Amino acid sequence: xxxxxxxxxxxxxxxxxxxxxxxxxxxxxxxxxxxxxxxxxxxxxxxxxxxxxxxxxxxxxxxxxxxxxxxxxxxxxxxxxxxxxxxxxxxxxxxxxxxxxxxxxxxxxxxxxxxxxxxxxxxxxxxxxxxxxxxxxxxxxxxxxxxxxxxxxxxxxxxxxxxxxxxxxxxxxxxxxxxxxxxxxxxxxxxxxxxxxxxxxxxxxxxxxxxxxxxxxxxxxxxxxxxxxxxxxxxxxxxxxxxxxxxxxxxxxxxxxxxxxxxxx
Amino acid sequence: xxxxxxxxxxxxxxxxxxxxxxxxxxxxxxxxxxxxxxxxxxxxxxxxxxxxxxxxxxxxxxxxxxxxxxxxxxxxxxxxxxxxxxxxxxxxxxxxxxxxxxxxxxxxxxxxxxxxxxxxxxxxxxxxxxxxxxxxxxxxxxxxxxxxxxxxxxxxxxxxxxxxxxxxxxxxxxxxxxxxxxxxxxxxxxxxxxxxxxxxxxxxxxxxxxxxxxxxxxxxxxxxxxxxxxxxxxxxxxxxxxxxxxxxxxxxxxxxxxxxxxxxx
DNA sequence: TAAATCAGTTCCATTATTTGAAACTTGATT
DNA sequence: AATCAAGTTTCAAATAATGGAACTGATTTA
Numbered sequence: 001x002x003x004x005x006x007x008x009x010x011x012x013x014x015x016x017x018x019x020x021x022x023x024x025x026x027x028x029x030x031x032x033x034x035x036x037x038x039x040x041x042x043x044x045x046x047x048x049x050x051x052x053x054x055x056x057x058x059x060x061x062x063x064x065x066x067x068x069x070x071x072x073x074x075x076x077x078x079x080x081x082x083x084x085x086x087x088x089x090x091x092x093x094x095x096x097x098x099x100x101x102x103x104x105x106x107x108x109x110x111x112x113x114x115x116x117x118x119x120x121x122x123x124x125x126x127x128x129x130x131x132x133x134x135x136x137x138x139x140x141x142x143x144x145x146x147x148x149x150x151x152x153x154x155x156x157x158x159x160x161x162x163x164x165x166x167x168x169x170x171x172x173x174x175x176x177x178x179x180x181x182x183x184x185x186x187x188x189x190x191x192x193x194x195x196x197x198x199x200x201x202x203x204x205x206x207x208x209x210x211x212x213x214x215x216x217x218x219x220x221x222x223x224x225x226x227x228x229x230x231x232x233x234x235x236x237x238x239x240x241x242x243x244x245x246x247x248x249x250x251x252x253x254x255x256x257x258x259x260x261x262x263x264x265x
Numbered sequence: 266x267x268x269x270x271x272x273x274x275x276x277x278x279x280x281x282x283x284x285x286x287x288x289x290x291x292x293x294x295x296x297x298x299x300x301x302x303x304x305x306x307x308x309x310x311x312x313x314x315x316x317x318x319x320x321x322x323x324x325x326x327x328x329x330x331x332x333x334x335x336x337x338x339x340x341x342x343x344x345x346x347x348x349x350x351x352x353x354x355x356x357x358x359x360x361x362x363x364x365x366x367x368x369x370x371x372x373x374x375x376x377x378x379x380x381x382x383x384x385x386x387x388x389x390x391x392x393x394x395x396x397x398x399x400x401x402x403x404x405x406x407x408x409x410x411x412x413x414x415x416x417x418x419x420x421x422x423x424x425x426x427x428x429x430x431x432x433x434x435x436x437x438x439x440x441x442x443x444x445x446x447x448x449x450x451x452x453x454x455x456x457x458x459x460x461x462x463x464x465x466x467x468x469x470x471x472x473x474x475x476x477x478x479x480x481x482x483x484x485x486x487x488x489x490x491x492x493x494x495x496x497x498x499x500x501x502x503x504x505x506x507x508x509x510x511x512x513x514x515x516x517x518x519x520x521x522x523x524x525x526x527x528x529x530x
Numbered sequence: 531t532a533a534a535t536c537a538g539t540t541c542c543a544t545t546a547t548t549t550g551a552a553a554c555t556t557g558a559t560t
Numbered sequence: 561a562a563t564c565a566a567g568t569t570t571c572a573a574a575t576a577a578t579g580g581a582a583c584t585g586a587t588t589t590a
Contacts, residue, residue, distance in 0.1 A: 133342025
């Protein structure tokens, strides 16, 4: 009764293991991986050997732990340059960050999550540790909600179903219903806020980057603190951000950007 | 006559192909890959299918081209957090960048190349497009020379043998001999310059990050333009950079990942 | 001090996947 | 319609992966 196999042979299995190593947010021992793995001991062992030899994972022989390897960092740079919005949005993001003097993020929707692909630190940086490659939740970030609000019906439903609705703060939206109604609001208004929904004291305003065919390509947000801004003063930045996202969309059109990643959910 | 096997079965072959895709600095067609590949058509085809399905490469069906996929960007973030110096050096790099007001790079030596793992843009940024994950040449960058100068004899020779000595500018060192003598000089002096050796108008000063056992862990550089600085004014920053690299080395010594919380399964 | 326990590694006959030459399909060009 | 190039599929043979069990070596327990 062969199910429609989802795994790509040995390569798929190796990448399963790679994901597992990535899933632990710290270096991890063989036995920990084994106890969380479906693979038999010898198989897991050999896959890790292969991955280590290939430098996709690095093995700390002193502590006997595995973590992801630097080869991924090198490869990711190439991925980022060729498959993300970041290179073509660069000058626009630079200009926006310079003018508003706050932290600017460029993000894309990926696997039901927000994938940050670029970032500019303001002169007065907010104390958050983000970087290209970081992923965040959709339901409680400005860019996440902005991108989702303008996504197609089908994708929107699928992504909502994937959310965990963890209540990070008292303001976090904690149900699909609340999120759906917020998304309608955002769609009507044209932009999204994050009103301390992910982290206390951190607020942001975000707009989607829409292609000519109204496809969501990504999102841009300006993040600040409640000490420096409130929602009204952030809203005042919307026209400036709008021109940024319009320009990025235009650039992307001209660059004939690879392909919308139809957010394989 | 089995050669000492270098490849890790199917996974190794798939990663060969991944490297090949990364090697083209643009989206690439199947036939281009095929003509540069040792693998037969059907094999290459299936490996690409697998990689695409796994999102390590993305396929632009409109233009029929392959490029690296965003899954790598997600994975790399985890690699960067756990296996690079960047997270533990973060606050020191921030402080340095703030004080000197110029672009600061944090790099590590990897495969005979300079791997940039972090970067801070100055208030007055130099016009260069770098990012975590970018690799650069050792022989004509400040960090590259600083790290190499303090590496062990064996590694130094090995890395020198790997250099291509492309003359980017009139100042580029173009021979192993010239590089070796420069490295001696750097070792004696304790820091390295990049005197427009990679790009005209761009100069930098760099120091290695040395562990307690005098192992090279990475390097830190301050980059500027000839319009704003000369080698003498950059040299004046050395004591400040020295304290940064000392602090980073100390941090790295102490760094331990948060202890495991025994998972309730 | 021996025995037991645990973490990691290797073995090897069995099983499953990968291989690649060739045939085929598709789409563009003559 | 015929030709050509690019991409895709087939299938028996070749190869690699599998995993239960046995082994090692380090630490803990009796």
